[in-house]
Amino acid sequence: MQVVTGKSVLNGIAIGKIKVYKAPKLEISESLIEDTEGELKRFDSARERAIEQQNALYEKALIDAGEDSAEVFSVHAMMLEDDDLLDATNEIIRSQRHTAEYAVKVAFDNQAKVFAEMEDPYMRERAADIYDIEQAVLSNLFGINTDVLQGTEPCILAARDLTPSETVRLDKSLLLGIITKEGSLNSHTAILARSMGIPALVQCRDACEDWDGMDAIIDGYNSCVYIEPTEDLAKSLRKRKDKDTKQRALLQELKGKSNTTIDGRTIQVYANIGGPSDIGLVQQNDAGGVGLFRSEFVYLNARDYPTEEEQFNAYRLAVETLAPKQVIIRTCDIGADKQVEYMNMVKEENPALGVRAIRICLSRKDFFKTQLRALLRASAYGNLGIMFPMIISRRELRECKEILAECAEELQKQGMKIGSYAIGVMIETPAAVMIADELAEECDFFSIGTNDLTQYTLAIDRQNAGLDPFLDTHHPAVLREIKMTIDAGHRHGIWVGICGELGADLALTETFLRMGIDELSVNPVSILPLRKIIRGIDLSKAPAERTPEE
Template identity: 65%
Template sequence: MLTATGKSIVSGIAVGNIKIFRKPDRSISDAPAEDPAAEVKRFEEAVEAVIEQQNDLYEKAVEEAGEDNAAIFQVHAMMMEDDDLLDAVKDCINDEGHNAEYAVRQGFEEVAHMFEEMDNEYMRARSADIRDLENATLDVLMGIDPDGIQGTEPAILVAEDLAPSETISLDKSLILGIVTRGGSATSHTAILARTMNIPTVIQCQEIDDSWDGMTAVVDGYNSSVYVNPTAEILKVMLERQEQDQKEAALLEDLKGKESITVDGTKVKVYANIGGPEDVEAVLENDAEGVGLFRSEFVYLNTKGNPPTEEEQFNAYKDVLEALAPRQVVIRTCDIGADKQVDYMNLDHEDNPALGFRAIRICLTRKDFFKTQLRALLRASAYGNLAIMFPMIISVRELVSARELLEECRKELEQEGIPTGPMEVGIMIETPAAVMIADELAEHCDFFSIGTNDLTQYTLAIDRQNDKLDPFLDTHHPAVLKEIEATVEAGHRHGIWVGICGELGADRDLTEQFLRIGVDELSVNPKATLPLRKVVRGLDLSLPEKVEEENFR
């Protein structure tokens, strides 16, 4: 047996076979084509295979996501029949003597660059479609099976690291546990793992490709991975897994009960989600609402171009209708930093966390932003919607965002499209926002404190840099004082204040949060019932049982 250690992100026990997640190697040789005619034939056969693949994806998407969401695959199939694209590749083979793989790379990139140089934003976005098709064609030529990357059987997924876009595209029903060599506790991959409640260990340096196919146990309680466990270890781990299942069954008794302390203090216990696929978890765990719908994952789920107004409207409407009358707080697009999509064509930045992201993108690409705002306003007619703007650092930004929202509302009224009432708030996730919280509160219905970024910016610690984990103190007095100051400012202006970052699920801080007046805690769905249990066991009329005050 091999015991490997790392840092636990999600407690629990996972038992199963290991599947090594290997990104496809598309390294291409510039070796000349010995038989150009044969290379052209290989390319033509690959084109036919990709067209068939895109048509199959279209049929699957129609069933799972509807006609509008599936249309992109029809567009891809038509693109693969474009004469300019096909001729660019064939000329590279016939005239320049290159092999099919090299010609595909050159030909598709040439066409992609042509789209990028166009004035029309929609046409520029097509460059990402071309690159998607380039990779699909190379996969056929090089014998890469995209489905083989994850496999088709439930397994413990082991990887160097996972980008948010990779994590979101995985079939979560096949993931028993996650182990990565890299990663940080506050990365969005870690957040997704918590949302899925999958036992996860990161920063496991002993990872080795030879583990592929071996039986293993992910021990999220002890930050360990046991590869080829002994019979004794396996027995102990299975017993602990069974104990977890029994404890989860006991929490079922809390469903339908209020999140209220012994002395009568109520707090809203909401859930954080990434999209419609998480609604079932919200309902299963009896969350009282959604405090953070990360709408950027609707963007990460869309290949080739941004989601249309109709696609977004359907996604938001589905969630609102399924959860009504529960409140659903949707954060507007927070693309940037560690959440990148090719079609946004964002420039490389040396320090993206401090760069062009979130509201900064939206206020400078107003057509892009208005597409989402229109979709949100349309969806507001179907449930209890609230929206919040991320990364606000000034009153000017907040006022500009609200003016665009009102502009969209008036457009929809003129078009005869109904909208509903909704609260509008902001994320408090920078020290600047904390410092001017009183001024911001005058233009808001609520604050939601994003403790992950607030901690990052307050402590000057990059949340994506695992080397800084030894210096990270999530209970740092400065962060806790900022939370208290934000709550006080919000209440002075009669608005409610919640926490939607990871600290909301930190049950060591629950009592302190309730004592300073936090109105709402939004956590991953699986954490809602354990948090409700803690809340219902508190009596705030009694002196606080702490040796040292966290907030002063």
């Protein structure tokens, strides 16, 4: 038996035979050609086909993994329309008289290297996206069938790495698990595997091609894979897998039950979603509402500024479908790790500390008003909350409310119907925590964005994988800030929730309840496990560990 360690993407057990996937080797000639016009047409045809494929992958990923995970394929489709990339490729064909295959390889590789050398970790990761679309175009030029990756039998797929496109094309019904030599826990492939509920290991450095056809077990709990496991070990892990299956079935029995502790304390458990396509997940997992609708995906999935009507239709669909449940929509949070070309953002040395979220909105008021008008119109169709991100001062919040009031007045003059709505603030900086009492006087609720709050409190770039050893998501400073925010909100009679990743951290659920949190908003698939934990807590008993403020 061989034991190889890696980094676990998802806690779980996968048992089966390994299928080693090798990306096809493409022999690209440097020979010159005479028919440049023909090669230009070949390239354009392959590129158009690649765009169609990326759009199809987007639709598939929506179903398999949700809006957040699918968004990368919309970005890929937009990259394939990039003028600089197209011009560079066409120029190599036209002026240097090279084949379309050679031109794509050189032009796309050069563009990927530009991204790879950037200081911003998010932009560096875009190099992988360039290589992914390069492979898509080359596959079309070579006539390679990219649909067959794993064969026709259930298997654990092993590879050096998998692109997002390759991951989504996998037949989920035949996919038992994934092992890659490279990759990271924050890569698109890891996110997709996690969203699809597939046990996976990345950075399995000792994985090898000789494993093809061997029996294996991925143990996501212990971050390792057993090759040709002993019978006793296989028997033990099968029992663990059966236990996991039964536990998932038991969780389904929690549908329709309340999020109430043993001693009678009830809190709201909401869902975080990326857009209207995730509404089904909200209903399927029995969420009490939507605590975070990430409206930036409306912008990320568009090729130009989305119109008021386009935004209104997206917001109305969510609000109307889920009524009377509350749907809290965060205003545009573009910037930092989320960029769109058509907004022509100025390159910043440190975008996480730059023009992002509400700072963009308040400096581009016409842009902001388009979204606010759409939100106000949608409020007539259900229970809407409007939430402003990255607020660090009372002045900013008041300015947002003034612009919102202007929009409401304009719509009423136009005879448009507006419903009631709540106004909330995301608490995601130490500054917001320190003035939480002042902000609470100006709004109806707080939602704590623990991802950014942790980043800004600990001075750790959450996009930088190299800082993982220094990142403590349970840091006492972060927990104290959460407690301070809850207390400030309650002093002024408003409810307080958490919509960041810590909301789904079951090790902290009791801590948050003892702090007095009113709502937790999490990934839809985390709702029932969270409900189970809540229903097993007895707040009348002394805690095993003291909370930060006790």
